Amino acid sequence: MGPGWRAASAALVAGSVLIFAALRWLALALPQPAAVRSRPGRVWRWRNLLVSFAHSVLAGLWALFSLWHSPELLSDIQDGYSVSGHLLVCFSSGYFIHDTLDIIFNYQSRSSWEYLVHHAMAISAFVSLIITGRFLVAAVLLLLVEVSNIFLTVRMLLKMSNVPSPALYEANKYINLVVYFAFRLAPQAYLTCYFLRYVELQGQGAFLTANLLLLDAMILMYFSRLLRSDFFPSLRKGSAGRDVDGEKFLID
16 A cells, blocks of 8 residues: 555545544434433433444445455455455544544543453554555454444343333344344454464464454453343343443443
8 A cells, every 4th residue: 555545544534533423413413212311321322322323334234235246355355455345444443433532532431441442453453454455355354243233232222212112122132143143253253263274473464363362252252241131131140230321332
Protein backbone atom coordinates (compact mmCIF):
# COMPACT_ATOMS: atom_id res chain seq x y z
CA MET A 1 0.00 0.00 0.00
CA GLY A 2 1.44 3.34 -1.03
CA PRO A 3 1.41 6.47 1.14
CA GLY A 4 -1.46 7.96 -0.84
CA TRP A 5 -3.69 4.93 -0.29
CA ARG A 6 -2.81 4.87 3.40
CA ALA A 7 -3.78 8.53 3.72
CA ALA A 8 -7.05 7.83 1.93
CA SER A 9 -7.68 4.90 4.28
CA ALA A 10 -7.06 7.12 7.31
CA ALA A 11 -9.60 9.59 5.92
CA LEU A 12 -12.12 6.76 5.45
CA VAL A 13 -11.64 5.62 9.05
CA ALA A 14 -12.10 9.20 10.29
CA GLY A 15 -15.23 9.52 8.15
CA SER A 16 -16.58 6.33 9.67
CA VAL A 17 -16.03 7.70 13.18
CA LEU A 18 -18.09 10.76 12.22
CA ILE A 19 -20.84 8.60 10.74
CA PHE A 20 -21.23 6.68 14.00
CA ALA A 21 -21.09 9.89 15.99
CA ALA A 22 -24.02 11.14 13.89
CA LEU A 23 -25.87 7.85 14.48
CA ARG A 24 -25.29 8.29 18.19
CA TRP A 25 -26.99 11.68 18.16
CA LEU A 26 -29.79 10.28 16.02
CA ALA A 27 -30.32 7.53 18.60
CA LEU A 28 -30.86 10.24 21.22
CA ALA A 29 -33.89 11.48 19.28
CA LEU A 30 -35.50 8.06 18.96
CA PRO A 31 -38.26 7.08 21.39
CA GLN A 32 -37.18 4.93 24.31
CA PRO A 33 -39.17 2.23 26.13
CA ALA A 34 -40.56 3.19 29.51
CA ALA A 35 -38.26 0.66 31.20
CA VAL A 36 -35.28 2.54 29.76
CA ARG A 37 -36.53 6.08 30.45
CA SER A 38 -37.24 5.25 34.08
CA ARG A 39 -33.69 4.09 34.74
CA PRO A 40 -31.02 6.74 34.02
CA GLY A 41 -28.31 4.08 33.97
CA ARG A 42 -29.94 2.43 30.99
CA VAL A 43 -30.23 5.46 28.72
CA TRP A 44 -26.59 5.49 27.64
CA ARG A 45 -26.55 1.74 27.26
CA TRP A 46 -29.70 1.72 25.13
CA ARG A 47 -28.30 4.37 22.81
CA ASN A 48 -24.95 2.58 22.61
CA LEU A 49 -26.63 -0.70 21.73
CA LEU A 50 -28.65 0.95 18.96
CA VAL A 51 -25.43 2.23 17.37
CA SER A 52 -23.88 -1.21 17.82
CA PHE A 53 -26.93 -2.75 16.14
CA ALA A 54 -26.54 -0.42 13.15
CA HIS A 55 -22.88 -1.40 12.77
CA SER A 56 -23.69 -5.11 13.08
CA VAL A 57 -26.35 -4.97 10.36
CA LEU A 58 -24.20 -2.96 7.96
CA ALA A 59 -20.88 -4.73 8.58
CA GLY A 60 -22.38 -8.23 8.78
CA LEU A 61 -24.25 -7.92 5.48
CA TRP A 62 -21.25 -6.18 3.92
CA ALA A 63 -18.92 -9.05 4.90
CA LEU A 64 -21.38 -11.59 3.49
CA PHE A 65 -21.66 -9.62 0.24
CA SER A 66 -17.87 -9.27 -0.10
CA LEU A 67 -17.33 -13.02 0.20
CA TRP A 68 -20.31 -13.85 -2.04
CA HIS A 69 -19.19 -11.37 -4.68
CA SER A 70 -15.54 -12.50 -4.61
CA PRO A 71 -15.42 -16.12 -3.40
CA GLU A 72 -11.94 -16.51 -4.86
CA LEU A 73 -10.66 -14.45 -1.92
CA LEU A 74 -11.04 -17.51 0.32
CA SER A 75 -8.24 -19.24 -1.59
CA ASP A 76 -5.72 -16.57 -0.56
CA ILE A 77 -6.34 -15.48 3.01
CA GLN A 78 -2.91 -13.89 3.42
CA ASP A 79 -2.62 -11.83 0.25
CA GLY A 80 -6.12 -11.73 -1.27
CA TYR A 81 -7.50 -8.23 -1.80
CA SER A 82 -10.74 -6.52 -2.73
CA VAL A 83 -11.74 -2.89 -2.59
CA SER A 84 -14.99 -3.83 -0.87
CA GLY A 85 -13.13 -5.71 1.86
CA HIS A 86 -10.71 -2.82 2.34
CA LEU A 87 -13.55 -0.34 2.71
CA LEU A 88 -15.28 -2.67 5.18
CA VAL A 89 -12.17 -2.84 7.37
CA CYS A 90 -11.93 0.98 7.36
CA PHE A 91 -15.63 1.26 8.17
CA SER A 92 -15.45 -1.13 11.12
CA SER A 93 -12.22 0.44 12.38
CA GLY A 94 -14.11 3.72 12.64
CA TYR A 95 -16.87 2.04 14.61
CA PHE A 96 -14.46 0.48 17.11
CA ILE A 97 -12.71 3.82 17.60
CA HIS A 98 -16.04 5.60 18.09
CA ASP A 99 -17.32 2.99 20.53
CA THR A 100 -14.09 3.13 22.52
CA LEU A 101 -14.40 6.90 22.86
CA ASP A 102 -18.10 6.59 23.74
CA ILE A 103 -17.31 4.16 26.56
CA ILE A 104 -14.46 6.26 27.96
CA PHE A 105 -16.11 9.69 27.73
CA ASN A 106 -19.30 8.39 29.34
CA TYR A 107 -17.39 6.86 32.27
CA GLN A 108 -18.33 3.28 31.40
CA SER A 109 -14.77 1.93 31.29
CA ARG A 110 -15.02 -0.04 34.49
CA SER A 111 -18.16 -1.93 33.52
CA SER A 112 -17.07 -2.37 29.89
CA TRP A 113 -13.35 -3.02 30.28
CA GLU A 114 -13.53 -6.34 28.42
CA TYR A 115 -14.82 -4.54 25.35
CA LEU A 116 -12.13 -1.89 25.59
CA VAL A 117 -9.62 -4.75 25.41
CA HIS A 118 -11.50 -6.24 22.44
CA HIS A 119 -11.64 -2.89 20.64
CA ALA A 120 -7.92 -2.26 21.22
CA MET A 121 -7.16 -5.66 19.68
CA ALA A 122 -9.47 -5.04 16.71
CA ILE A 123 -8.19 -1.52 16.03
CA SER A 124 -4.52 -2.51 16.21
CA ALA A 125 -5.08 -5.56 13.99
CA PHE A 126 -7.12 -3.63 11.42
CA VAL A 127 -4.60 -0.79 11.29
CA SER A 128 -1.84 -3.32 10.55
CA LEU A 129 -3.97 -4.76 7.72
CA ILE A 130 -4.61 -1.33 6.26
CA ILE A 131 -0.91 -0.44 6.38
CA THR A 132 0.42 -3.68 4.91
CA GLY A 133 -2.52 -4.72 2.70
CA ARG A 134 -2.11 -8.32 3.93
CA PHE A 135 -4.59 -10.63 5.73
CA LEU A 136 -7.52 -8.54 4.52
CA VAL A 137 -9.56 -11.67 3.81
CA ALA A 138 -9.03 -12.82 7.40
CA ALA A 139 -10.54 -9.56 8.61
CA VAL A 140 -13.57 -9.97 6.35
CA LEU A 141 -14.08 -13.51 7.67
CA LEU A 142 -13.84 -12.27 11.24
CA LEU A 143 -16.40 -9.56 10.53
CA LEU A 144 -18.95 -12.27 9.76
CA VAL A 145 -19.27 -12.22 13.55
CA GLU A 146 -21.38 -9.08 13.12
CA VAL A 147 -24.19 -11.26 11.75
CA SER A 148 -24.21 -13.00 15.13
CA ASN A 149 -24.01 -9.64 16.90
CA ILE A 150 -27.31 -8.61 15.29
CA PHE A 151 -29.16 -11.22 17.33
CA LEU A 152 -27.06 -10.75 20.45
CA THR A 153 -27.91 -7.05 20.40
CA VAL A 154 -31.60 -7.77 19.85
CA ARG A 155 -31.38 -10.06 22.88
CA MET A 156 -29.99 -7.25 25.04
CA LEU A 157 -32.50 -4.69 23.75
CA LEU A 158 -35.37 -7.04 24.56
CA LYS A 159 -34.04 -7.62 28.08
CA MET A 160 -33.61 -3.89 28.71
CA SER A 161 -37.00 -2.87 27.35
CA ASN A 162 -38.91 -5.57 29.25
CA VAL A 163 -40.93 -6.38 26.14
CA PRO A 164 -43.93 -8.48 27.26
CA SER A 165 -43.37 -11.10 24.57
CA PRO A 166 -41.68 -14.29 25.83
CA ALA A 167 -42.27 -15.89 22.43
CA LEU A 168 -40.16 -13.22 20.70
CA TYR A 169 -37.31 -13.66 23.18
CA GLU A 170 -37.54 -17.46 22.90
CA ALA A 171 -37.42 -17.34 19.09
CA ASN A 172 -34.43 -15.00 19.13
CA LYS A 173 -32.74 -17.23 21.73
CA TYR A 174 -32.62 -20.24 19.40
CA ILE A 175 -31.80 -18.22 16.30
CA ASN A 176 -29.04 -16.59 18.30
CA LEU A 177 -27.55 -19.97 19.19
CA VAL A 178 -27.53 -21.23 15.59
CA VAL A 179 -26.09 -17.98 14.23
CA TYR A 180 -23.46 -17.93 16.99
CA PHE A 181 -22.14 -21.27 15.76
CA ALA A 182 -22.35 -20.39 12.06
CA PHE A 183 -20.96 -16.87 12.05
CA ARG A 184 -18.86 -16.61 15.20
CA LEU A 185 -17.48 -19.97 16.30
CA ALA A 186 -17.02 -21.53 12.85
CA PRO A 187 -15.09 -18.67 11.17
CA GLN A 188 -13.04 -18.18 14.32
CA ALA A 189 -12.12 -21.88 14.50
CA TYR A 190 -11.24 -21.98 10.80
CA LEU A 191 -8.99 -18.92 11.00
CA THR A 192 -7.29 -20.16 14.17
CA CYS A 193 -6.44 -23.46 12.49
CA TYR A 194 -5.27 -21.65 9.35
CA PHE A 195 -3.01 -19.23 11.22
CA LEU A 196 -1.46 -21.93 13.40
CA ARG A 197 -0.84 -24.14 10.37
CA TYR A 198 0.18 -21.78 7.58
CA VAL A 199 1.19 -18.37 8.97
CA GLU A 200 4.76 -17.71 10.04
CA LEU A 201 4.93 -16.75 13.71
CA GLN A 202 7.01 -13.64 13.21
CA GLY A 203 6.27 -9.98 12.60
CA GLN A 204 2.68 -9.26 11.63
CA GLY A 205 1.84 -12.97 11.51
CA ALA A 206 2.85 -13.47 15.15
CA PHE A 207 0.97 -10.34 16.23
CA LEU A 208 -2.25 -11.37 14.48
CA THR A 209 -1.99 -14.96 15.73
CA ALA A 210 -1.66 -13.75 19.33
CA ASN A 211 -4.69 -11.48 18.82
CA LEU A 212 -6.65 -14.38 17.35
CA LEU A 213 -5.88 -16.72 20.25
CA LEU A 214 -6.88 -14.10 22.80
CA LEU A 215 -10.09 -13.52 20.85
CA ASP A 216 -10.72 -17.29 20.92
CA ALA A 217 -10.64 -17.20 24.72
CA MET A 218 -13.00 -14.22 24.87
CA ILE A 219 -15.50 -15.77 22.45
CA LEU A 220 -15.61 -19.04 24.41
CA MET A 221 -16.10 -17.10 27.63
CA TYR A 222 -19.03 -15.15 26.13
CA PHE A 223 -20.49 -18.37 24.73
CA SER A 224 -20.44 -19.98 28.18
CA ARG A 225 -22.22 -16.92 29.59
CA LEU A 226 -24.84 -17.11 26.87
CA LEU A 227 -25.49 -20.80 27.52
CA ARG A 228 -25.73 -20.31 31.29
CA SER A 229 -28.06 -17.35 30.97
CA ASP A 230 -30.46 -18.56 28.28
CA PHE A 231 -30.29 -22.36 28.47
CA PHE A 232 -28.94 -23.34 31.90
CA PRO A 233 -30.02 -20.54 34.27
CA SER A 234 -29.65 -22.82 37.29
CA LEU A 235 -25.88 -22.84 36.71
CA ARG A 236 -25.54 -19.07 37.03
CA LYS A 237 -23.68 -17.93 40.12
CA GLY A 238 -23.93 -14.59 41.86
CA SER A 239 -26.41 -13.12 39.38
CA ALA A 240 -29.49 -13.12 41.59
CA GLY A 241 -30.88 -9.64 41.83
CA ARG A 242 -28.34 -8.32 39.39
CA ASP A 243 -29.43 -5.40 37.24
CA VAL A 244 -28.50 -4.90 33.61
CA ASP A 245 -27.62 -1.24 34.04
CA GLY A 246 -23.98 -1.75 34.89
CA GLU A 247 -22.79 -3.86 31.99
CA LYS A 248 -22.58 -2.89 28.36
CA PHE A 249 -22.95 -6.30 26.76
CA LEU A 250 -23.55 -9.96 27.44
CA ILE A 251 -23.26 -10.60 31.17
CA ASP A 252 -26.67 -11.88 32.26
